[in-house]
Amino acid sequence: MNVQYASLLIALPLISAFFVPLIKRAGEKGIKAYLVIITAIQAGIAGWVFNTVYTTGKPIIVMAGAWKPPVGIDLYIGHFAALFVLIVAVISFFTAVFSIWSMKVQPIDKYAMLLLLLMLGATGMIATGDIFNLFVFMEITSITAYALTAYNKTGEAAEASLKYMILGGIGSSFFLIGLTLIYGSLGTLNMAQIAQLAGNMNPMVAQVGLALIIFGLAVEAELFPLNAWAPDAYQAAPHAITVMFSAFVVKAGLYAIARLLYLMQAVESWHNVLKLLIAMATLTVVVAEFAALRQRDVKRMISYSSISQVGMIAFALALGTQAGVDAGVFHMINHAIVKALLFLGVGYVGVKLGGTAIEDFQGLGRRMPLTAFTLTVGSLAAVGIPLFNIFWSKIRILIAGVQAGYTWGVALILGASVVEAVYYLRFIHTMWFVGEGERVREGLAISLILLFLAALVIVIGVYPNYAWNLAQKAGSDIFNVGQYIKNVPLMGVGA
Amino acid sequence: MLKRALAIITLLIIGYWIAQGLAGVPFGQDRMLVGQYYLDHVKAQTGAINVVTAIVVNYRGFDTLGEVTVLFIASTGVGALLWRRKKERTAKTKGSIVLTTGTRLLVPFIIVFGAYIFIHGHLTPGGGFPGGATIATAFLLLYLAFTQYEIPHKAFEQTEGVAGMSYVLVGLIGLVLGSYFLYDWIWQQWHWGINNVGRLFSGGFIPIIYTLIAIKVGTELSGIIDNMLKEEVRE
Amino acid sequence: MISAYYFGAISLVLIGLYAVLVKKNVLKILIGLSIMESGVNLLLVSIGYISGRSAPILSEGIGPNQAVDPIPQALVLTAIVIGVATTALALSAAIILYEKYGTLNVEEIRRLRG
Numbered sequence: 055m056n057v058q059y060a061s062l063l064i065a066l067p068l069i070s071a072f073f074v075p076l077i078k079r080a081g082e083k084g085i086k087a088y089l090v091i092i093t094a095i096q097a098g099i100a101g102w103v104f105n106t107v108y109t110t111g112k113p114i115i116v117m118a119g120a121w122k123p124p125v126g127i128d129l130y131i132g133h134f135a136a137l138f139v140l141i142v143a144v145i146s147f148f149t150a151v152f153s154i155w156s157m158k159v160q161p162i163d164k165y166a167m168l169l170l171l172l173m174l175g176a177t178g179m180i181a182t183g184d185i186f187n188l189f190v191f192m193e194i195t196s197i198t199a200y201a202l203t204a205y206n207k208t209g210e211a212a213e214a215s216l217k218y219m220i221l222g223g224i225g226s227s228f229f230l231i232g233l234t235l236i237y238g239s240l241g242t243l244n245m246a247q248i249a250q251l252a253g254n255m256n257p258m259v260a261q262v263g264l265a266l267i268i269f270g271l272a273v274e275a276e277l278f279p280l281n282a283w284a285p286d287a288y289q290a291a292p293h294a295i296t297v298m299f300s301a302f303v304v305k306a307g308l309y310a311i312a313r314l315l316y317l318m319q320a321v322e323s324w325h326n327v328l329k330l331l332i333a334m335a336t337l338t339v340v341v342a343e344f345a346a347l348r349q350r351d352v353k354r355m356i357s358y359s360s361i362s363q364v365g366m367i368a369f370a371l372a373l374g375t376q377a378g379v380d381a382g383v384f385h386m387i388n389h390a391i392v393k394a395l396l397f398l399g400v401g402y403v404g405v406k407l408g409g410t411a412i413e414d415f416q417g418l419g420r421r422m423p424l425t426a427f428t429l430t431v432g433s434l435a436a437v438g439i440p441l442f443n444i445f446w447s448k449i450r451i452l453i454a455g456v457q458a459g460y461t462w463g464v465a466l467i468l469g470a471s472v473v474e475a476v477y478y479l480r481f482i483h484t485m486w487f488v489g490e491g492e493r494v495r496e497g498l499a500i501s502l503i504l505l506f507l508a509a510l511v512i513v514i515g516v517y518p519n520y521a522w523n524l525a526q527k528a529g530s531d532i533f534n535v536g537q538y539i540k541n542v543p544l545m546g547v548g549a
Numbered sequence: 550m551l552k553r554a555l556a557i558i559t560l561l562i563i564g565y566w567i568a569q570g571l572a573g574v575p576f577g578q579d580r581m582l583v584g585q586y587y588l589d590h591v592k593a594q595t596g597a598i599n600v601v602t603a604i605v606v607n608y609r610g611f612d613t614l615g616e617v618t619v620l621f622i623a624s625t626g627v628g629a630l631l632w633r634r635k636k637e638r639t640a641k642t643k644g645s646i647v648l649t650t651g652t653r654l655l656v657p658f659i660i661v662f663g664a665y666i667f668i669h670g671h672l673t674p675g676g677g678f679p680g681g682a683t684i685a686t687a688f689l690l691l692y693l694a695f696t697q698y699e700i701p702h703k704a705f706e707q708t709e710g711v712a713g714m715s716y717v718l719v720g721l722i723g724l725v726l727g728s729y730f731l732y733d734w735i736w737q738q739w740h741w742g743i744n745n746v747g748r749l750f751s752g753g754f755i756p757i758i759y760t761l762i763a764i765k766v767g768t769e770l771s772g773i774i775d776n777m778l779k780e781e782v783r784e
Numbered sequence: 785m786i787s788a789y790y791f792g793a794i795s796l797v798l799i800g801l802y803a804v805l806v807k808k809n810v811l812k813i814l815i816g817l818s819i820m821e822s823g824v825n826l827l828l829v830s831i832g833y834i835s836g837r838s839a840p841i842l843s844e845g846i847g848p849n850q851a852v853d854p855i856p857q858a859l860v861l862t863a864i865v866i867g868v869a870t871t872a873l874a875l876s877a878a879i880i881l882y883e884k885y886g887t888l889n890v891e892e893i894r895r896l897r898g
Contacts (some may be wrong), residue, residue, distance in 0.1 A: 061730035065717055068618060072713035075706045118611040120729035124583050127611040162627035171622055186859055192613035193866045197619055199874060201626030204877050209884035212895060216877045218805060223817045225872055227797065230824045230863060231567065238574035238831040241582030262570030547586045556805045558796045567794055568786050575837035576787035584855045588840065588848035600840040605861055616862045621798040623869035630876040678865060773872055
């Protein structure tokens, strides 16, 4: 089958989103069923792409319009992109299933369109091979996220969305200024060609340009100090949408930072930019953990924990070594699974029991034992206890950090993990040992999804080698820029 | 007071740092790499003489697909955020006689002008986006002049969806006919208009895509104006 | 030092950023954001200029060596549309805020939210 059909990964969500105004007549149930079907088809196509890339070992290059890069735009679906496009599609499918119960705020047809386009934006950000195309897909993701944050139309939701929009607007302006500098000095927008010509750049221009681009992407990637929007937005957004935000929207931002950073390895002032990123990442971890300790609302507490883990991923990616990048990618995979599990569980409790404050979780062990069990698995995994998946990725990050010489950073991260253990254990204690209650019926589909994710957490925790191999292949996709340039069929563009 | 001083100092530092970066990219120098390729080959490969249009629709058509999606998200988002069970216009002041007469005279000309902009996108500056915005201006003028005027909301939403779907369909037809997504099959396979470069019937699929974009943008912006101007009906 | 065009564009960006950081009315903050985006678009177009050449429309008399760089102009087309979309959504959020809290002052809203 012609590999250009991988462009269906982008065309399918687009055409299905445009189709929704025409099927408004089908009513709420029809539109929710349509959403589940389309995300299932997208997961199928992503599975085919994943299979092709990992069995042949060569990336799929989709050339839009039959123009070779750099004249046209290409989509580079290598090991990293194939793996994460699959993760995006599968988690969107779970979210679509969850929305059947959890989404009651009208208008549902617009919710379906926005969810499909959020999935499209993250897929495009991960798969693209052109820097301005990355900007366009980043804006698709951001603008959909602004609209979905304010979807519940309460006062808090509107305020959280406005804060997100202002920070996002500043971020995208900075990104464009950085892109102007890079385009001005090199004359091309294609990522492979930028990597090829990076050595010729004036170091001052490269430093300012790259730093501005990283500031711009740091809003999406939730790094300090541009992540002030994240706790409010995660709390005010509908429960299903928070799952998507923390599972893959932030990962797309982190991937973009890593990709652009390593593409410009050949620039002389590269190490200054790395130091800036390490500082931002460490601050993210420390500030988020201490804020999480004081939270009374469980959804907000898990949001702060998510932000601090993202800081750890950024720390690993900014180390500048192959081991660091591999560890960061492995943590991205594990974090996506664990946070999807936690937010789905918490959201389900919110829908069934009406709230997500810590008081609503008292006695959950007796009221909803299956959900409480899976939430416990997720919490233990997030702390980093051995036999669960995050333990392996955290160890690799710490080892890579020590090898690269950042021992003080490693010490801070270890301290933050201790703080994390405190509030997660307090959460588990509340669920099983405080309060009483009657048994509440738990839905079949949601329980299956939660059990599947919990099983993945335990399986990767006990046999990490398969996932670690995937992470290594994906990591070398990012780090090994020489191979990236060779894989893209660049056309010589004259004098 | 302290906050303002701190803000001004931070901004001056940021400005100085960016200026240092810009000093390495002097103004007015010829730094084109890919741009020169576009200028040399645009007439033969796309049939348009407006190079910017050829880049936007043909060479970098993927970006335009994303841009169309962004506008769609804005319109959907405004519709979702300002959604109410029943709404109606609450303007109290009727438009003056100058406004109503002027609107009645001008609206057909504005729509024709907008159509001119997007039909000639491959020959003169403009294209689908300014054309669609001009057409939306005509509707805005109608809203301003007449207190009871409303666009047919449902029809506009469905037109918007159909126009967007047609754009993706054009790209998918390229995938089927030429085995690449967004392949310009009209210029490169069927060779229509190949002797007509510089006149109206050339440019491959650029006029078709721009027509679809203009319809989409016009209906979307009118929909946004309509959503913002209505308020909830309290029983 | 740097050309007047770059200076003007950067000043617009800084003025917009000042309004976003310091002003208290939501509408003024959004106007500041809009000014920032205009400044960035101006900077992008100025990067493509080549002295002594004219617009990239290859009609009579303008050959491929007498046109400025067309790529930044194509990029700005997209960037302007994205700016419009952000502004439209931000205004809708401001409308909801005004309905729920009765004021557009950021500090009042923070106080009312508790």
